[in-house]
Amino acid sequence: MVVINRQKSVSINAPKMCQPIGAIWATLGIHGSVPLIHGSQGCSTYPRNLMARHFREPIEVAVTSLHEKATIFGGASNLKEALANIITRQHPELIAVITTCLSETTGDDINGIVKTFKLESKGYDEHTKIVAVHTPSYVGTHVLGYDNAIKAMVSQLAKGKTEPNGKVNIIPGMVNPGDVLEIKHILCTMGVEAIYLTDISETLNAPLRIPKPHYPRGGTTVEEIADCANSLGTITLCKNEGQSAANYMQEKYGIPACIGELPIGIEATEAFIGNVSKLSGKKTPDVLLDERDLLVDAIVDSSQITFGTKVAIFGDPDIVLGLTRFVYELGMEPIHVLTTLESPQFATDMQKLSTDYGTDSAKQNIIVGGDLYDLHQKIKDTRVDLIIGDYKGKYISKDEEIPLIRVGFPQSDRFGYQRKSMIGYRGSIQLLDTIVNAIMDLRDK
Ligand code: SF4
Incomplete structure (x- = not known):
């Protein structure tokens, strides 16, 4: 059964974050970059706090610090001053100007402001590239913010076709x-x-x-x-x-x-x-074929333990889809599957996956655009053996005494999760080991 939650006017414990987090994430993957949040201070403090606790690294994010005056008269002078300060003090390779709910609502033309800044600033020498990223967080989630940021980087920095690079x-x-x-x-x-x-x-x-x-x-x-x-x-x-x-x-x-x-x-x-x-x-x-066969071996060895285990999975749509396919490969039963992003593509992909694996649709809940309150209610109706998702799942886990397998972002209350991998044959083996050991612990009780 597919449930799309459009009627609710409130979210309770929603496992999603705002668009600028995705844009900051994408920017910090560029050498010598500074993400510049064009908004109020909280719009930079909240992502920094969340990311620093997951990655255990200092997360440097600048902010234009919009207050009442800038909200009424526009944030152009704040943005220009911030750009000048960052270039003078930090000498970055790139600044990503990332909008917020506030600057998108007041309608600051960040592309125009950046253009004017370059023309007006005598010291601006084009060494520092400036990319404008629109991330109005009243639409979508961090997932959309990341997508918007990567497109902005490519569309504003790619120089066009010259020599093929073979990459x-x-x-x-x-x-x-x-x-x-x-x-x-x-x-x-x-x-x-x-x-x-x-x-x-x-x-x-x-x-x-x-x-x-x-x-x-x-x-x-x-x-x-x-x-x-x-x-x-x-x-x-x-x-x-x-x-x-x-x-x-x-x-x-x-x-x-x-x-x-x-x-x-x-x-x-x-x-x-x-x-x-x-x-x-x-x-x-051959090295990759060997890794593949090691995963096959691990699946065969653990099949008697994993087979028929009922699981609830929540998180970003792509992670949830990947995890669901994987637990099907392990012979498990994904009973409740939830993502917060209202993605019709996700609903279609999930239904196809369920059909491919012969799941009875009456026994499965695919929740698109839901929150963890919805998931908790579904779990109360139909109990599962395991929950897979980020740290916010711990509240359901404690209430219902169901083990939580921590996957995805953020993992704010644990150490070392940034180093873990769930991808490729080797990452899948690591994840399989964690799942199998959790089931064995469960049976030991
Ligand atoms: S949701 Fe909007 S106001 Fe809140 S932190 Fe994100 S960008 Fe800022």
């Missing part, structure tokens, strides 16, 4: 640094070079070395983004986080867009590797 563009989506490292491992093993749009594997999981660099090492360079129109094609790991940029590049530069499904488990990882092979012409090496 593949990869848009990872909002996955952990550990996940991006896993994708890098797969591509490196296949001998394929890539431009990551963008790459948080080091910027949000940086080694501590003294003297500490002003900007963390790693991240995609502005030059790499400028070159992305010369790539062989673009692969997105998520449908909702990166599709707009991939389609834009296909339409504008004629480079193919492969809109993927998050590579968790056997089928989705094979599809991802297939897309890399299709674009690059490289075959799957």
